Amino acid sequence: MGNTVIEKIIRHNTGKDVKPGDIVTVNVDRVMIHDIFIPFVGDKFEEMGFTKLWDPDKVVLIYDHLVPASRVDDTRHFHKGDEFAKKYGMKNVHRSDGICHQLMTEAGYVKPGDVVFGTDSHTTTYGCVGAFSSGIGYTEMASILGTGTMWIKVPETIKVVIEGELPKNVMSKDIILRLIGDLGADGATYRALEFSGSTVENMTVASRMTIANMAIEAGAKCALFTPDEKTAEYCGIELNDYQKSLKGDEDAKYLCTITYRAEDFVPVMACPSQVDKIRDTSVLEGTPIDQVFIGSCTNGRLEDLQAAAEVLKGKKVADYVKLIVTPASRKIYLQASKMGILDTLAEAGAMITHPGCGLCCGRAGGILSDGERVVATNNRNFLGRMGTSKVEIYLASPKTAAACAVAGKIVTPEV
Amino acid sequence: MEQGKIFKFHNDLDTDQIIASQYLLLPNLDEMKGHAFESLDPDFAKKVKPGDFVVGGENFGCGSSREQAPGVLKALGVQAVIAKSFARIFFRNAINIGLPAIVCKDLPDAVEDGDTMVLHMSEGTAEVNGKTYTCTKLPEYMQNILNQGGLIASLNREEE
Numbered sequence: 001m002g003n004t005v006i007e008k009i010i011r012h013n014t015g016k017d018v019k020p021g022d023i024v025t026v027n028v029d030r031v032m033i034h035d036i037f038i039p040f041v042g043d044k045f046e047e048m049g050f051t052k053l054w055d056p057d058k059v060v061l062i063y064d065h066l067v068p069a070s071r072v073d074d075t076r077h078f079h080k081g082d083e084f085a086k087k088y089g090m091k092n093v094h095r096s097d098g099i100c101h102q103l104m105t106e107a108g109y110v111k112p113g114d115v116v117f118g119t120d121s122h123t124t125t126y127g128c129v130g131a132f133s134s135g136i137g138y139t140e141m142a143s144i145l146g147t148g149t150m151w152i153k154v155p156e157t158i159k160v161v162i163e164g165e166l167p168k169n170v171m172s173k174d175i176i177l178r179l180i181g182d183l184g185a186d187g188a189t190y191r192a193l194e195f196s197g198s199t200v201e202n203m204t205v206a207s208r209m210t211i212a213n214m215a216i217e218a219g220a221k222c223a224l225f226t227p228d229e230k231t232a233e234y235c236g237i238e239l240n241d242y243q244k245s246l247k248g249d250e251d252a253k254y255l256c257t258i259t260y261r262a263e264d265f266v267p268v269m270a271c272p273s274q275v276d277k278i279r280d281t282s283v284l285e286g287t288p289i290d291q292v293f294i295g296s297c298t299n300g301r302l303e304d305l306q307a308a309a310e311v312l313k314g315k316k317v318a319d320y321v322k323l324i325v326t327p328a329s330r331k332i333y334l335q336a337s338k339m340g341i342l343d344t345l346a347e348a349g350a351m352i353t354h355p356g357c358g359l360c361c362g363r364a365g366g367i368l369s370d371g372e373r374v375v376a377t378n379n380r381n382f383l384g385r386m387g388t389s390k391v392e393i394y395l396a397s398p399k400t401a402a403a404c405a406v407a408g409k410i411v412t413p414e415v
Numbered sequence: 416m417e418q419g420k421i422f423k424f425h426n427d428l429d430t431d432q433i434i435a436s437q438y439l440l441l442p443n444l445d446e447m448k449g450h451a452f453e454s455l456d457p458d459f460a461k462k463v464k465p466g467d468f469v470v471g472g473e474n475f476g477c478g479s480s481r482e483q484a485p486g487v488l489k490a491l492g493v494q495a496v497i498a499k500s501f502a503r504i505f506f507r508n509a510i511n512i513g514l515p516a517i518v519c520k521d522l523p524d525a526v527e528d529g530d531t532m533v534l535h536m537s538e539g540t541a542e543v544n545g546k547t548y549t550c551t552k553l554p555e556y557m558q559n560i561l562n563q564g565g566l567i568a569s570l571n572r573e574e575e
Contacts, residue, residue: 023554023556036436036439036440037481037482040482040483044567047567048567048570066440071440073440074440077440118480119480120479120480121478121479121480121504123480135480135504136480136504136507136508137480137481137482137504137507137508137511137512138482139482139508139511139512139565139566139567140507140508140511140566143566143570146570147570151556153554185427185474185477186427186473186474186477186500186502189474189500189501189502189503190503219474219477219502219503221503274427276427361436362436362437363436363437380429380431380478382429382431382432382478383429383431383432383454384431384432384435384454385431385436389454
């Protein structure tokens, strides 16, 4: 019998013929720790009695949730991180380069077929290049830092096939929101999602990243895309035989297969306050808004900023609406700057911030208050996520978000 | 086992509700625990007593990877979390820090906030209002971690 992509990755990693439900120990290729949790990871690591990292080069520390610091004592986390990195000989430390999930792929830390863990639930993002990556807590991270290994249960796989050409006003964000709505917030819990079909093959790595990033919102353990030429170019490598083999076999056993026609997708939104409460944007039209956020590890990439700029070019953000744009990394910031995208956004009235997680997780730069409504391109609309628990968060694509910023209310983007 | 009071919560309860991200910067769990479930019940931390239970619905603990979510519940002395199902990361984190996370399909809908429960971990049953409910037993691997008091104790045991 054939294998799914996740089964192939775990088999390659462990040398064992595995099946869903097996509990196996994997060798970890890379780990990511961010600024919020590094003090806790460091304390646990020493409490466990470890005295050295299993491999300092495989550990990446990224400051992003607290960059730039917004409250007194936030910088304590940087100092704790710096001390830990120095003490244990870590070189891979990013202090203001961008959001962790963007940097892990952009800076080449993750390659197709790798096994990667991070202290953040959106670590599923690296499935965009065909890596098995998932979020864990700080105690487990401390254990990996000492041992280089981690126990996992081999997940069952849900296959998602999308064929055809997407309508012009639809982005990959609309696909993953629709899928989360169809699966429910726990529809993929403990399971792997595996994407294929012509629509997925024609997608950029950046668009795939948006989908893999939000797989956790359906509870998924990981989300996997088959590495192809685009992946190789993005990662700056030539795919080896193992990486080329990461395609679901025709006789592999799937829990189920969900098939979509690309032409059937429309712009959608996740309505307050559940990510699986998906509605067509057309039925929400006219709802007044106070703020629009375009950015985050979900939708802060160059193509996202470009899509927003195309909508906003020559137009103005509506009165009373605040448009905040956060590129996902310094590299993207610079590219967008050189291409004139940031000029277009600023001329339209956008506030452009330094790459970071502040707004998405409600820590800095655009906190909202009771009764306010925001259209945002990030990944969660939980109660209290971006301000008080009486803020309404609507999740949408960058195109939809930009169109809403101009209209001052919820609208469906035209193109 | 000691009996404890039930604090009941809804389906898809996310980790931001258990402990909001703004409190994750506090230096330790003892300082964070007073803010547990603050957005849903500002008095939760005052009302809950050591040995009490948290009962949830489907997908309990979805959202962020923050280990402080099970952490604050354990710090408040919560004996166990019983739910119809758990989000993956919350479940792993709970077991790894030694907080029993027990799946019980029938119990959550049948009990009320404030009911008294007795949990028999080894038998995999829970008693509420004179009725016994069967819970799903943990895989042996996880039961071992839990029995030893969490992942740290378990790793130390392996070294010995």
